Amino acid sequence: MELKGYSFLFGDDIDTDAIIPARYLNTSDPAELAEHVMEDADPDFANRFQAGDFIVAGKNFGCGSSREHAPIAIKAAGLSGVVAESFARIFYRNAFNMGLPIFESSEAVADIESGDELKIDMDSGQIHNLTKGRSYHTLPTPPFMKELINAGGLVPFVRKKVENGGYA
Amino acid sequence: MPMTISEKILAAHAQADQLVPGQLIEARLDFVFGNDITAPIAIDVFHKAGGKKVFDPQRVALIPDHFVPNKDIQSAQQAKILRDFAREHELPWYWEVGRMGIEHVLLPEQGLVLPGDLIIGADSHTCTYGALGAFATGVGSTDLGAAMVTGRAWFKVPESIKIIYKGQLRPHVGGKDLILYAIGQLGVDGARYKALEITGETIANLPMDDRFTISNMAIEAGAKVGIIPPDELTENYVKTRAKRPYHFYQADSDAEYQAVYEWDVSRMEPQVAKPHLPENTVPVTELADVAIDQVVIGSCTNGRIGDIRVAAQILKGKKVSPEIRCIIIPGSQEVYQTALKEGLFDIFTEAEAAISTPTCGPCLGGYMGILADGEVAVSTTNRNFLGRMGHINSEVYLASPAVAAASAITGHITHPAEVAGE
Numbered sequence: 001m002e003l004k005g006y007s008f009l010f011g012d013d014i015d016t017d018a019i020i021p022a023r024y025l026n027t028s029d030p031a032e033l034a035e036h037v038m039e040d041a042d043p044d045f046a047n048r049f050q051a052g053d054f055i056v057a058g059k060n061f062g063c064g065s066s067r068e069h070a071p072i073a074i075k076a077a078g079l080s081g082v083v084a085e086s087f088a089r090i091f092y093r094n095a096f097n098m099g100l101p102i103f104e105s106s107e108a109v110a111d112i113e114s115g116d117e118l119k120i121d122m123d124s125g126q127i128h129n130l131t132k133g134r135s136y137h138t139l140p141t142p143p144f145m146k147e148l149i150n151a152g153g154l155v156p157f158v159r160k161k162v163e164n165g166g167y168a
Numbered sequence: 169m170p171m172t173i174s175e176k177i178l179a180a181h182a183q184a185d186q187l188v189p190g191q192l193i194e195a196r197l198d199f200v201f202g203n204d205i206t207a208p209i210a211i212d213v214f215h216k217a218g219g220k221k222v223f224d225p226q227r228v229a230l231i232p233d234h235f236v237p238n239k240d241i242q243s244a245q246q247a248k249i250l251r252d253f254a255r256e257h258e259l260p261w262y263w264e265v266g267r268m269g270i271e272h273v274l275l276p277e278q279g280l281v282l283p284g285d286l287i288i289g290a291d292s293h294t295c296t297y298g299a300l301g302a303f304a305t306g307v308g309s310t311d312l313g314a315a316m317v318t319g320r321a322w323f324k325v326p327e328s329i330k331i332i333y334k335g336q337l338r339p340h341v342g343g344k345d346l347i348l349y350a351i352g353q354l355g356v357d358g359a360r361y362k363a364l365e366i367t368g369e370t371i372a373n374l375p376m377d378d379r380f381t382i383s384n385m386a387i388e389a390g391a392k393v394g395i396i397p398p399d400e401l402t403e404n405y406v407k408t409r410a411k412r413p414y415h416f417y418q419a420d421s422d423a424e425y426q427a428v429y430e431w432d433v434s435r436m437e438p439q440v441a442k443p444h445l446p447e448n449t450v451p452v453t454e455l456a457d458v459a460i461d462q463v464v465i466g467s468c469t470n471g472r473i474g475d476i477r478v479a480a481q482i483l484k485g486k487k488v489s490p491e492i493r494c495i496i497i498p499g500s501q502e503v504y505q506t507a508l509k510e511g512l513f514d515i516f517t518e519a520e521a522a523i524s525t526p527t528c529g530p531c532l533g534g535y536m537g538i539l540a541d542g543e544v545a546v547s548t549t550n551r552n553f554l555g556r557m558g559h560i561n562s563e564v565y566l567a568s569p570a571v572a573a574a575s576a577i578t579g580h581i582t583h584p585a586e587v588a589g590e
Binding site for chain 1: 190191192193194213216217218219220307308310311313314317318322324360361390392
């Protein structure tokens, strides 16, 4: 599985209020949430990125509330995923459970500049910076997790298995 | 490659020979459960995921404990969702008031969570079962709902931090003091996402009830689990209770830890965590002037028979200060009955303390002891966050059952030796 897009840089400790402000939590419609993605970290962000682009951030991305709306907003906005130095624990679980690919790599975060074109090979765990011609290491995404992401998250993943007679 | 206890348990459940920290795995679960707050959402997820029946009725528990006996109509509705689901799916591990206990007291007692197990619960204090040598961690309702269908969950293999306690404890010092001290040293996020391995001669000599208290509060340092290596005491605890086979895992002597802390606790005083974080830990003697309004003795942290016995020893022949409410909440029906048979309820009622049926109640500001504006409590519970036990201007000091009982007698924070006349 490969993901490709341009990078948008954010700092450390980007909290879930910055990712999707609480004033928009009166809906759980992914499309509506997507319109406000990262609004309090960069008000103009939603107008600048293209489908497939990446958020690249520092330490502790997704700290704060446990709202699942945060990874839903990023995913519904069409972003490929998030590369960060580290993720807050609950965001980390929520992201995979909502089907959003995320990658930890301090090496990548230290080197990537805004607008660099990235290609991430989930099988090998290589992050290729096509602009700079360099590669960084992240842990490969194991097959079950790719299946979960492809299904669109944990609930559809289980549902698909149930429907195929996977869990009798 | 050498492995820690956590890595060994996770490897065994993921059918892997070797694991490295950071790796994502999918693993088989031995036991899953939720309570009256988290399970209703998990049951909704279960249905959305197309669940028809649970993966194994013997390995799923639903425990109404937070707001039961039902505190209001909403909590009655929540509890009913669990009851209806348990009946529909013929789940054996569901308990009504009168049989029920606080989940983390009840499940080990019932022999449903065991050494070597991989367990998830939709409650942050699921880490309690680390005291049995199990890998047990709290998850959200979505994870629980999915796991009720699949019997599996994904994990990121955590790095481990080793804590070694050395020295013989002084009188009135126990498990609660050891874990409060650790949280004070590590900070509330000092072990974030890490597995704690809690060892040393002090732990080897510590009763199981104290060990449960230690593992219970691992989450207050941010840890995913707080594992205590299983030994003869563990064996004695589980052998008559276990509902199925279990396995002891020990770390390899050359296993790798992200950090190792070694603390000599032979001179340690009872510890108290000041408002509003569990990391604000100081020796009890530093807080002797703090006047209080309420004492709570109980919870998943300190509601076991060992805790109730300690409180009874201190309160025996004494009276709760007339200015103070002292609420004692045995953690399960077994604890309740044992305390009753041992005559401890006579001690408490003669001391003019109130005794409640098991519930999480006041710990999370639910009911059965909510604090008013400006009130101060000493509590044997696990969190003293702003407003945790009631009004936003109330304060909670976290302490052991010995300190809590001693403070109930004097009306201010008190070293147990003071009331024991030592």
